[in-house]
Amino acid sequence: MNNINFSVVEAGPFSSLMSMSKVPIPGKYFLKDRLGLTGMEVSLNQLPQGGSIPFYHTHRENEELYLFIGGRGQFQVDGQIIDVKEGTTVRVAPEGERTLRNNGTGDLSFIVIQVQAGSLRQWVETDGVILDKPVTWQE
Numbered sequence: 001m002n003n004i005n006f007s008v009v010e011a012g013p014f015s016s017l018m019s020m021s022k023v024p025i026p027g028k029y030f031l032k033d034r035l036g037l038t039g040m041e042v043s044l045n046q047l048p049q050g051g052s053i054p055f056y057h058t059h060r061e062n063e064e065l066y067l068f069i070g071g072r073g074q075f076q077v078d079g080q081i082i083d084v085k086e087g088t089t090v091r092v093a094p095e096g097e098r099t100l101r102n103n104g105t106g107d108l109s110f111i112v113i114q115v116q117a118g119s120l121r122q123w124v125e126t127d128g129v130i131l132d133k134p135v136t137w138q139e
Contacts (some may be wrong), residue, residue, distance in 0.1 A: 007035045014070065014109040017046035027051075041114040047073065051108075052101035059094040063117040066090040072104030084108075093117060 011017075011029055018027045027046040031037060041062075047053075056076075066075065068088040075082045077096045084090065085104075092098050094117050102108040 009034045011044055014044065014046050015107065017044060018048065039115065039119075043112045043114075045110050045112060047071075047100065047102040047108040047110075049102055049104065049106055053099045056097045056099050058097055059114070061094055061116050062114045063094055064092045064098075065113040065115075066092070066100075067111040067113070069109050069111065071102060071106050071108035073100060073102040073108040075100050084110075 009031060011031075017029050027048070029044040031042040031044070032040070035042075066084075066089065068084045068086055068090075070086050072083070072085045075084050075090050075098070077090070077092055077098045079097075082088075082090060084100075100108075
């Protein structure tokens with residue numbers, strides 16, 4: 001569903017990401033093009049039990065925020081190992097050498113938000129505008 005002021009994509013359950021990804025990376029579902037995002041990239045990710053990212057990577061300009069929403073695993077940044085689980089968040093600067101593995105039982109589910117480092121100029125306290133109009137819902 002697309003509108004001038006919003007867009008919606010129904011990606012389905014995280015448990016289906018391995019079979020529905022349309023990129024060369026199984027279990028990774030990118031949202032930038034699907035939603036028409038203009039200031040960030042967001043991906044929905046599922047890493048199966050025993051799975052791992054088989055390489056380290058960095059970025060040229062973008063920092064990443066990893067939001068873990070299910071399962072257990074380990075995240076490695078610059079040689080430091082961090083145990084991750086539902087509720088863990090990890091921010092990595094562009095230069096951080098990172099990789100990830102699922103050493104838990106079951107799938108490791110997480111969301112990655114990627115944005116140009118140092119680009120945030122406004123946030124909810126300085127950018128949000130509360131409108132003087134009542135909230136209504138159609139029944």
